[in-house]
Amino acid sequence: MxxxxxxxxxxxxxxxxxxxxxxxxxxxxxxxxxxxxxxxxxxxxxxxxxxxxxxxxxxxxxxxxxxxxxxxxxxxxxxxxxxxxxxxxxxxxxxDENFHARYSAKSKAYLYRINNCSVRSALGYRYAWHISESINIETMDESSRVLVGTHDFSSFCASDGDSENHIRTVTSIGISGVAGGSIEVHVEANGFLRYMVRNIVGTLVDIGKRKITADEFRQIFEARDRTKAGITAPPQGLYLKEVKYI
Amino acid sequence: MxxxxxxxxxxxxxxxxxxxxxxxxxxxxxxxxxxxxxxxxxxxxxxxxxxxxxxxxxxxxxxxxxxxxxxxxxxxxxxxxxxxxxxxxxxxxxxDENFHARYSAKSKAYLYRINNCSVRSALGYRYAWHISESINIETMDESSRVLVGTHDFSSFCASDGDSENHIRTVTSIGISGVAGGSIEVHVEANGFLRYMVRNIVGTLVDIGKRKITADEFRQIFEARDRTKAGITAPPQGLYLKEVKYI
Known part of the structure; x- marks a missing residue:
């Protein structure tokens, strides 16, 4: 076969x-x-x-x-x-007969797109999260670095998630783009909890909007408690970008 | 008021x-x-x-x-x-009370997007015409220049169009992009007949695919006969880009 x-x-x-x-x-x-x-x-x-x-x-x-x-x-x-x-x-x-799309995967990379414009865009409404408020991208980017490494990501799992192990290794994360334009969040890990990227993005955006500080973000992360984090960013901005097998 | x-x-x-x-x-x-x-x-x-x-x-x-x-x-x-x-x-x-969105307009600019890739893209299928065959962009671009100026555009009007005047003035047209990637057709005129841009693009693509020559394109244009031209490019690639009033 x-x-x-x-x-x-x-x-x-x-x-x-x-x-x-x-x-x-x-x-x-x-x-x-x-x-x-x-x-x-x-x-x-x-x-x-x-x-x-x-x-x-x-x-x-x-x-x-x-x-x-x-x-x-x-x-x-x-x-x-x-x-x-x-x-x-x-x-x-x-x-090879041993290849298994799930078990053979070594890491995955996701992209999250934000459209940061005063007026939402009708073209492409299916493909990004529209945020009209001014966002500080640099602070989001710097604050996100605390996630890199092997950690317990309970603060960013789905609130109805099961009791599985919440330890994951994030190998890279970065936020780039232009305030008032298109912003991209790139994150790679050996695996992701349900809603993990969207919960991270939702909470990082709170930093970008100056609703929480970088220190508060770190505290939320370390609390290992989903109820502390921000909203789940909407699905239309999220893209499974790559699955790596080697 | x-x-x-x-x-x-x-x-x-x-x-x-x-x-x-x-x-x-x-x-x-x-x-x-x-x-x-x-x-x-x-x-x-x-x-x-x-x-x-x-x-x-x-x-x-x-x-x-x-x-x-x-x-x-x-x-x-x-x-x-x-x-x-x-x-x-x-x-x-x-x-001003005299402003009329239609009668005051001096010219309009349209953009037509082609996605020239071997495999059609699932993301963005709503926003471009997918063409898998190799396309010669330079020949399309050069051939399109014959349209610039005041001409009878009967060859590119809707086949069920009414008996109105088919004379229009195209002020600019240009095709740019990368073969095997994203291609854009930009065209500006003092007014457009129904389906005019899509009929022009459909016929220019026949040049790009080497189905007709630049000379044949000119003959089609000069024939002032809709039945001579190529297909009507599909609607999803077309964007009304700008309406100019001064």
């Missing part, structure tokens, strides 16, 4: 998220049905991890086993010809 | 176009209802011109008369607070 690795880009706006759910259409479900239509056999797709409702991906990675002998380039064309406009497969290739 | 001039940005994807129509929701209708909700009186909005279904605007201009005494800055905030995400008002100001 072949093990096929695919890289997927999607606009998550109209989906309930990556993972198949009883209520709502998921990216995984659309992809599985489309691939099955090409390979003519049931397909079970393993993603590198979930993305939540409304969250996008530039390079989500997934794999599936198949008896099909269709060459990868034809799979790519065939799948894309049947997918809706808001999902596209960027790469299809045969990989 | 006050005459108020507004500048509007919109994502036209989910609308039947600018102008009120019996079937489907128009940008004009949404704006009129929203403004009336703020000024508490019926509003008739005059746009600089129509945009077709699915076409976007970066800076559409419109005006309306009102008895309301609400300051412009409050109108801006109030209107934006009630508008859907895909329409926003960027500017509101009082103008």
């Amino acid at each position: 072949r093990n096929i690795r695919i890289v997927i880009e999607y606009d998550g706006t109209d989906y309930c998220g990556w993972q198949i759910q009883p209520n709502g259409i998921s990216i995984q479900e659309v992809l599985e049905n489309t691939i099955a239509g090409i390979t003519q056999e049931p397909v079970r797709l393993t993603g590198s991890g979930r993305t939540d409702a409304g969250v996008h991906a530039l390079n989500q990675v997934a794999n599936f086993m198949t008896h099909s002998s269709i060459p990868c380039s034809n799979l790519l064309k065939g799948i894309n010809s049947l997918l809706p406009c808001d999902i596209s497969v960027k790469e299809v290739r045969d990989v | 006050r005459n108020i001039r507004i500048v509007i940005e919109y994502d036209g994807t989910d609308y039947c176009g600018w102008q009120i129509q019996p079937n489907g929701i128009s940008i004009q209708e949404v704006l009129e209802n929203t403004i009336a909700g703020i000024t508490q009186e019926p509003v008739r909005l005059t746009g600089s011109g129509r945009t077709d279904a699915g076409v976007h605007a970066l800076n559409q201009v419109a005006n309306f008369m009102t008895h309301s005494s609400i300051p412009c800055s409050n109108l801006l905030k109030g209107i934006n607070s009630l508008l859907p995400c895909d329409i926003s008002v960027k500017e509101v100001r009082d103008v």
Whole structure:
């Protein structure tokens, strides 16, 4: 049997998220049905991890086993010809039978886009968090450095999260852009808790708006208590940018 | 009575176009209802011109008369607070009673975006025409220059267009970008026939794909016959960029 690795880009706006759910259409479900239509056999797709409702991906990675002998380039064309406009497969290739999109992943990188303009933009409202107040990007960037390293990220996990281990290693984080323009938050880690990026961004924005200080941000982080942190930034600004396997 | 001039940005994807129509929701209708909700009186909005279904605007201009005494800055905030995400008002100001968004306009500029990549992009599918074949941008750009000046644009009008005068003055046109990446067509004229930009782009792309030569493009243009030209480029790539009044 072949093990096929695919890289997927999607606009998550109209989906309930990556993972198949009883209520709502998921990216995984659309992809599985489309691939099955090409390979003519049931397909079970393993993603590198979930993305939540409304969250996008530039390079989500997934794999599936198949008896099909269709060459990868034809799979790519065939799948894309049947997918809706808001999902596209960027790469299809045969990989070792041991490759597992989730367990083999070493790290993931996320991008969060903020549109910092006095008037919200109608074009691109699906692709960024609009913040009209003036934001101090430098303070956000400097304050974020405290997150780098191996830490307990309980302050930034989902409030309804389960009792799993909240220790993660953030390898890099940086905020760049122009106040009054487009701002990007880039963060990479060996793994992420649910809502972790959006909770970090929501709290960093409180620094940017001068509602809390860098010291208070550090205290929130060290409290390991979700109720101390800021709001969960909305999903439309978040992009799964890359999944690294080596 | 006050005459108020507004500048509007919109994502036209989910609308039947600018102008009120019996079937489907128009940008004009949404704006009129929203403004009336703020000024508490019926509003008739005059746009600089129509945009077709699915076409976007970066800076559409419109005006309306009102008895309301609400300051412009409050109108801006109030209107934006009630508008859907895909329409926003960027500017509101009082103008001379003689200002008419359509009749006072001296010229208009449109932008057409092409996404020239082997695999279509899921993110941004609403905002560009995806063309996977290799395109020669330089030849398109050079060939387009024949359109500059005062000419009969019958070859590029809507096939169901009425019998109006087809003479227009194109003041500038240019194609820039990277083959295999993002390509932009910028065109400015004293006025445009229906589908004119999309028909010009559709035919220029035939040059880019080497389906027709620059000479053949000139012949198509000079034939003043819509049936000679290429396809109408799809609406999602088109943006009304600017309306000039001086």
